[in-house]
Amino acid sequence: MAESTGPARSADAPRTAPSASPRALSEVYDTALLDLDGVVYAGGEAIAHAVASLRVAREGGMRLAYVTNNAARTPETVAEHLTRLGVPAEPSEVVTSAQAVARLIAEHVPAGARVLCAGGEGLRVALRERGLSPVDSADDDPAAVVQGYGGPELPWGVLAEAAIAVNRGVPWFASNTDLTIPTGRGTAPGNGAAVEVVRIATGHTREPRVAGKPLPPMHRETILRTGASRPLVVGDRLDTDIEGAYAGGVDSLLVLTGVTDAARLLTARPDHRPTYVAADLRGLLAPQPEVVADGEGFRCGGWRAVAGHGGELALDGGGDDAVDGLRALCAAAWTAAGADGRARVSADRALGALGL
Structure with a gap:
């Protein structure tokens, strides 16, 4: 664990206060595992101080990896977006829940299997990366069903096909189960809401295998792709970013630019308490x-x-x-x-x- 001072958590002693760091976090940790929505941008536009802070952190030697539960876009598309905002990024620096769930599915179905894909292009590309074949119908003999955030354009018929296949007993996977997603106009339904639609159609008798934050498959995917040895998870959500860091045994920084407000932080349960707290990404550049x-x-x-x-x-x-x-x-x-x-x-x- 990287250096920090102040109260720490353990299985027997939950964290009772944010920790301190005598040095800037960008100097203490080798890699920032950054959530995107609500941390780097909201509604496609950069959050205040995000671009400048990330540039300084990178110039100081900290590696940046962008880790998102949003499975809709490909790493290439995300990297292009970040670069346009002023944060140069390579596709290899982007890790998505689509990649995590594709690896999970590949471990449970035959090579080259068909997968009914209820999601966007990011999920389809991730499946193909694992040698799997995305299909659109329950009648295409899929070996698995997978759901991932597909944006507001996701057709209702896709959810119907997923429900039909799941009711037939096809193994069911989900990139993540975030009920909401932040946008520039406010909070919108996330992939978890679409998962609930399929769950309701099964009479609540089936549950998907989930890969995204805060569960271990996403943490594993992130470490495999980044090679981080002293990572710091940076996020805006207690129930995904911070809980995922807790489950993975790594430190975390909560920024107050997204979903979590101050009142919610004060009532956080032990596995939702971040190591550090900052107003925004400038917290990476300062001692705590x-x-x-x-x-x-x-x-x-x-x-x-x-x-x-x-x-x-x-x-x-x-x-x-x-x-x-x-x-x-x-x-x-x-x-x-x-x-x-x-x-x-x-x-x-x-x-x-x-x-x-």
């Missing part, structure tokens, strides 16, 4: 401040947070960095969490003081 115990509370920067007996979080002090206050609040909330590891706190007033 220490959270220290201070009487019955916790201090970070100029902020001090306390969890009252009724679950009300109180915050006092001040400072230039609101995220320091959030880090202190995390320590107070996570330390006060119940036996199930879930913090039940009221934080509206405290977060209001931070502008979060």
Whole structure:
């Protein structure tokens, strides 16, 4: 594990505060495993500070890998998009859940098998990369069914074909089960919503094998393709990015530019608690401040947070960095969490003081 200071987690001792790092994270870790939607871009447009931060991190020697649960686009298309945004990227630096599920399917069906593909071009290309043959109908004698995000253009008939094949007993796979996906106009249904459609059509009697974050096949695919020895997972979702890092035994950085807001972070269960927290990707380029115990509370920067007996979080002090206050609040909330590891706190007033 790369160097860090502050409370760490283990199977017996859940993380009770964000960790500190005396050096910039880009100097401590050899590879950033970056989620895309909500971290690097939203709705196709770069998120503030993302492009400049990634350029500086790369110039300083950190390798960048783009790891996404979105199975719709090919690595070539993703790399072209990133390059247009100002972050030069090669297809080999992109790892998708389509690639992870294609490898998983190839391990369970004969070589060259037909696979009913309910997804976009990214999924079809990944299947062919593994020597599998995408087909469109349940009557094409598929050896497997796979679902992956296909964008708003995915025809309803494709889901019908998938459901028919699954009801016939064909093995069922899914690139991921994210129920939602962020867009530039707001939150939209993700592949998990399409998976639910097929599950409903089976009478809830079947379950797919899932490859994407936070499950092990995606972590395995990422490590195989990047060769990272000291990776840092960077994401915006607790239930995919951070949980996947936890399951893989690697450190993580949560950025607050996507799905997860400050209130949700405070109530995160133990396997959803990131190693580090930052407002955006500039967090890669800076040391991470220490959270220290201070009487019955916790201090970070100029902020001090306390969890009252009724679950009300109180915050006092001040400072230039609101995220320091959030880090202190995390320590107070996570330390006060119940036996199930879930913090039940009221934080509206405290977060209001931070502008979060």
